[in-house]
Amino acid sequence: MTFSGPVSLDTALASFDDLWSPRIVTRVNDYDVRIAKVAGEFVWHAHDDTDEFFLVLDGELTIALRLPADDGRESAVTLRRGDVYVVPRGTEHRPSSAEGASILMFEPTGTVNTGDHEGDVPEHITRTTGSAL
Amino acid sequence: MTFSGPVSLDTALASFDDLWSPRIVTRVNDYDVRIAKVAGEFVWHAHDDTDEFFLVLDGELTIALRLPADDGRESAVTLRRGDVYVVPRGTEHRPSSAEGASILMFEPTGTVNTGDHEGDVPEHITRTTGSAL
Numbered sequence: 001m002t003f004s005g006p007v008s009l010d011t012a013l014a015s016f017d018d019l020w021s022p023r024i025v026t027r028v029n030d031y032d033v034r035i036a037k038v039a040g041e042f043v044w045h046a047h048d049d050t051d052e053f054f055l056v057l058d059g060e061l062t063i064a065l066r067l068p069a070d071d072g073r074e075s076a077v078t079l080r081r082g083d084v085y086v087v088p089r090g091t092e093h094r095p096s097s098a099e100g101a102s103i104l105m106f107e108p109t110g111t112v113n114t115g116d117h118e119g120d121v122p123e124h125i126t127r128t129t130g131s132a133l
Numbered sequence: 134m135t136f137s138g139p140v141s142l143d144t145a146l147a148s149f150d151d152l153w154s155p156r157i158v159t160r161v162n163d164y165d166v167r168i169a170k171v172a173g174e175f176v177w178h179a180h181d182d183t184d185e186f187f188l189v190l191d192g193e194l195t196i197a198l199r200l201p202a203d204d205g206r207e208s209a210v211t212l213r214r215g216d217v218y219v220v221p222r223g224t225e226h227r228p229s230s231a232e233g234a235s236i237l238m239f240e241p242t243g244t245v246n247t248g249d250h251e252g253d254v255p256e257h258i259t260r261t262t263g264s265a266l
Contacts, residue, residue, distance in 0.1 A: 005210060005218070006210050006211075006212050006216045006217065006218040007216065007217050007218070008213075008215055008216050009188075009215045009216070009217060010215050025217060026186070026217060026218075026219050027184075027219070028184045028185075028186040028219055028239055028240075029183055029184050029222075029241075031164070031239070033186065033217065033239075050162055051160075051161045051162050052161075053159070053161040053166065055142075055237075057215075077138060077139050078139075079139050080141075082141055082142045082143050082190075083139045083140065083141050083142070084139065084140050084142060084158060084159060084166065085138070085139040085140070085159075086159050086160070086161055089162075104188075106161055106164070106166070106239055107161075108162075
């Protein structure tokens with residue numbers, strides 16, 4: 001971890017416009033703190049090796065889920081500004097935001113945002129392990 | 134990770150008044166997401182085995198630091214609402230907040246908030262690995 005100063009999330013969010021293209025704000029041990037702007041639908045995917053933490057900084061985020069406890073039936077949680085949620089590892093999920101949202105995520109460095117999603121991704125999505133601010 | 138629903142940080146913060154006594158909001162793999170209300174001064178300490186992530190949810194937090202890059206001379210960063218900062222592992226630091234603040238932290242489960250601080254802690258501080266909401 002290289003020493004660096006405080007980062008304003010508002011300033012960081014104002015520095016890019018790309019949707020579904022997480023920026024790495026800082027690192028904590030071998031984890032990234034990533035922020036992203038999102039609107040519309042992401043792809044269904046799971047991360048077999050890690051939980052995924054979401055904090056909504058602005059707007060509203062819906063996460064469709066296929067939880068093992070529900071025998072894989074589709075359900076959804078809706079997160080508003082200031083809400084946090086953890087998608088358990090191995091859980092198929094699809095984030096979306098009808099009106100747009102800004103989110104913060106905490107996940108192991110190197111985690112691919114599309115997880116185990118196979119094949120192409122729609123043009124509005126960047127398949128990435130996060131890029132620098 | 135047990136499945137549980139979204140958590141509103143505002144609701145979580147409204148559920149306790151203790152200062153310098155982190156509550157565990159959720160877990161991400163073997164990390165805790167903790168929130169705390171703080172006011173006045175914490176104790177100088179370091180975490181030799183982990184970086185420590187701070188996000189200011191409300192108010193203003195000052196972190197006094199003795200950075201190796203500064204030959205251990207004391208410096209400080211001030212974080213306002215929406216600012217994030219990572220104290221690198223092994224770095225002596227002392228959080229404080231003259232007017233009070235609410236903060237969110239990521240750190241490995243089991244991390245003691247007072248780190249390597251030896252001896253007693255002042256009565257306004259709880260030495261803890263975080264408690265349940």
